[in-house]
Amino acid sequence: MITHILTDIEGTTTAIAFVHRSLFPYAASALEEFLARHGEEPEVAAILADVPGDPLTTLREWMAADAKVTPLKALQGLIWNQGYADGALRGHLWPDVAVELRAWHARGLHLAIYSSGSEQAQRLLFRHSEAGDLEPLFEGFFDTRMGAKREAQSYTRITEAWGAEPARILFLSDVAEELDAARAAGFATCQLVRAEDGTKPSGRHPEAADFKAVNRLLAA
Numbered sequence: 001m002i003t004h005i006l007t008d009i010e011g012t013t014t015a016i017a018f019v020h021r022s023l024f025p026y027a028a029s030a031l032e033e034f035l036a037r038h039g040e041e042p043e044v045a046a047i048l049a050d051v052p053g054d055p056l057t058t059l060r061e062w063m064a065a066d067a068k069v070t071p072l073k074a075l076q077g078l079i080w081n082q083g084y085a086d087g088a089l090r091g092h093l094w095p096d097v098a099v100e101l102r103a104w105h106a107r108g109l110h111l112a113i114y115s116s117g118s119e120q121a122q123r124l125l126f127r128h129s130e131a132g133d134l135e136p137l138f139e140g141f142f143d144t145r146m147g148a149k150r151e152a153q154s155y156t157r158i159t160e161a162w163g164a165e166p167a168r169i170l171f172l173s174d175v176a177e178e179l180d181a182a183r184a185a186g187f188a189t190c191q192l193v194r195a196e197d198g199t200k201p202s203g204r205h206p207e208a209a210d211f212k213a214v215n216r217l218l219a220a
């Protein structure tokens with residue numbers, strides 16, 4: 001029986017376009033000024049210590065490559081903080097998402113996020129979502145510190161951190177390789193195949209067009 005639901009963000013709860021056309025450009029355009037203003041603050045300096053070479057150059061290269069590396073993800077989270085605070089950003093959620101997350105939480109299912117976006121970035125998106133503050137629904141915000149999303153070991157680390165049995169966790173993602181890794185760690189899986197995002201079904205995992213359709217797997 002499924003008692004825990006772990007969900008991806010981009011392409012699963014949230015439009016890929018929001019991440020690539022709102023979040024990433026916001027961080028890219030604010031990067032240089034952010035480093036000039038905050039680069040010597042302890043939290044930012046500690047992140048920059050893990051960036052090889054000239055930080056601005058390397059971070060721009062990582063942004064251009066959409067690299068899922070922890071220092072870039074941590075900095076993006078700090079930069080987005082300002083955008084959410086002043087109302088320039090609001091976390092996009094597909095219309096089916098908040099309804100089902102609230103219903104799953106109300107019936108006692110345990111909820112957590114696993115995204116390449118940093119824990120702070122995840123919290124911000126759900127705290128400032130278009131459907132209101134959903135941050136309190138989640139018990140865990142797992143990020144690249146657990147490892148890469150296409151490696152089975154990352155999912156095993158999540159079970160240990162969350163204190164949950166793998167077979168009781170349903171992982172929701174649009175990316176088949178992430179689902180393959182979760183299944184190898186013993187998780188149940190479901191591919192979100194969202195027409196608006198142009199997701200291609202892999203045929204390797206149970207599929208759902210939206211979160212309402214995921215309920216079918218919970219009842220099974």
Ligand SMILES: CSCCC(=O)C(=O)COP(=O)(O)O
Pocket residue numbers: 008009010011019023068073076114115116117118121122125149
């Ligand atoms: C608040 S999530 C920002 C999305 C992000 O930075 C990213 O790299 C997308 O990663 P995902 O693992 O959600 O596909």
Ligand SMILES: [Mg+2]
Pocket residue numbers: 008009010011012173174175
């Ligand atoms: Mg995704």
